[in-house]
Amino acid sequence: MGKVLAVCIVLLTILFVAIAWFQSGGVERHRMSAARTPEEAVRLMLTDAQSRKWDDAYSRLANATDVNKSDFIHDLAGSNGSLRTYAGLENFDVWGLRKDDRQATVRAKLHYSTAVGPLDDVRDIKVQNTGGTWKVIWPANTGTKLPPQVIPVNYLRWDVINRGAGDEWGVENVDGPQVRIVSMNALQRPDRIVIVGEIVNEDTVPAYVNVSATLLDANQNPIAQETSFDKISHTLLPKQVSPYRIDFPGMRLDKIKSVRMDPKAMLVPASADPVIAINQQRIETDPLGRKVLRGELVDQSGQIVNIPHVLASYYDANGKVIWVSDGYVDQELLPQVPVAFAVDVPDDVAAKVHNYHVVVNYYQNSHS
């Protein structure tokens, strides 16, 4: 009887342990520890990255000895106050491109949620079969090292001193900057009216600009009012031109009689530094079949640009602005280091584009 009881207790113990193992995800962990397909390997690595389990994610690399762990983390989580450091990996899509017994290429589309809206990142990731388990081959040396150096910065800077509270009314004050809208084009899109154009700072001082538009009906009554929000380069140096775009969701042009434009400008302190070059601009088709305007940004100054913002205006053969698109770069600009960017161009617009002009806006965490 005693022996039977002992055997029963042992069997029950094993049973309970097994149940607990199942419930705690033991099957999943076992499955996760050995990715059986290239897609699974990438999916598991990105799941760990999404949960910020960097040790687990790093352990899924086939070339971990060649890849610096901090570079790997910075590549996925961002660094230096870039937009990606304020973003979260919401979800991702993974599908295979090519595969043989030993190597494969998997395309991953990562969906980030950021303070400025959703951001997508498409990567082609190589995967390797090591002893029956697929592991990710991560690009080595993804972080570019900046050599120590001194970069002189002697660009102009402007400060503003306004009339004080104690000054008498009518005493001379500094006037606001003169800005002018040089072009305006109202377009009907499938789900909205879009007003695009360009604005120039005609003054000799920097201006903080914003453009708003009011749609008027046949009786000159306002129907809707919107501003350009972030689809404009707000700080314009003297003689600098910025595109702008104002969206009116759900509106139709046939209900509009006229548009009243209202550019606003105010004096702000500003600096002519950093100067950012935009290299190798060209319109291409990306791996997902969309038309994009690609290029490279190069920060020619000595300070890090935390969050670059690219604005592009597109012209037809008559020089009229037919579209404005923008995109945030989720990577910081290190001095002298090129960083790629791409902004979407609608297919129907791309067919009519004769020329384009790109400007770079930026947001800094702090000013030195």
Added chain:
Amino acid sequence: MSASAADLRAPAQVAAGGGFTIASSGSGEATFYLIGPAQVSKRKVQLGGDIAVQGDEIEHAGRYTAIVCASECSSTHFFVHPVEASRLSFLVHPSRVPVSQPNAISAVAFVFDKFYNLVTGPGSVDFKVIPKDGHEISASRPSENGVAWVRLTSARQEGPTKIGASVGKTSELRVVQQVASEACNLRIKSSWTGKQLRVETDPVKDCSGNKVPDGTVISFTTVDTKGKTTVDAPVKRGIAKVEIPVSGNARITAASGVVTGNELRVGGGQ
């Protein structure tokens, strides 16, 4: 003793700040009210004599009502007009103006007396312009309803210009900064520094020969075999320059605002 009915007789017009008297009829004590644009006073008076109104009670120009109340009330009206002009409010706009702009500067003078009443009667204001390097020019303009104005064309040379207005012994001075206009004859040249092409402008000036201020942005655009490159570089010491990587044959242009310059064509590495 009770007060009998009273009449008030005041002059039709008096000067601001000047004391005067209002004749009254009747007898006894009454309450006197004086109501003006910015003044209300009340006191006991004796009817039958002159009621004194102090100068500080009628500093503000406008229509006044004097009321005296005993057993009944009676009132009279009179007007206070400004005295001679002795203050100016001088507005000059804008504080910054491009050179050689016709009628771009507006100078407006509001004429007040010493009590800050707008002097609407006929008068004149003397305007003067003192350029940075030049002789003073003055002209007199009549004031209408207390306002005198003049429009001026900005000078051909950049620099500060003083604009003044005076009336009587009072004068006010303002400064208008005349700045260079749009860039004119924008020209660029290039030279090779290693593998990069250095592109720089000639000294950037407007059509009157004034250098554009430092910080003015010049947009350099290069089109080569790898695509288009754009750099917005500010002018420093009159010149803007950039170094651009060039691949193959390239076409380079520059622009400042809506003004474009010449075009350069270079061969890669040449």
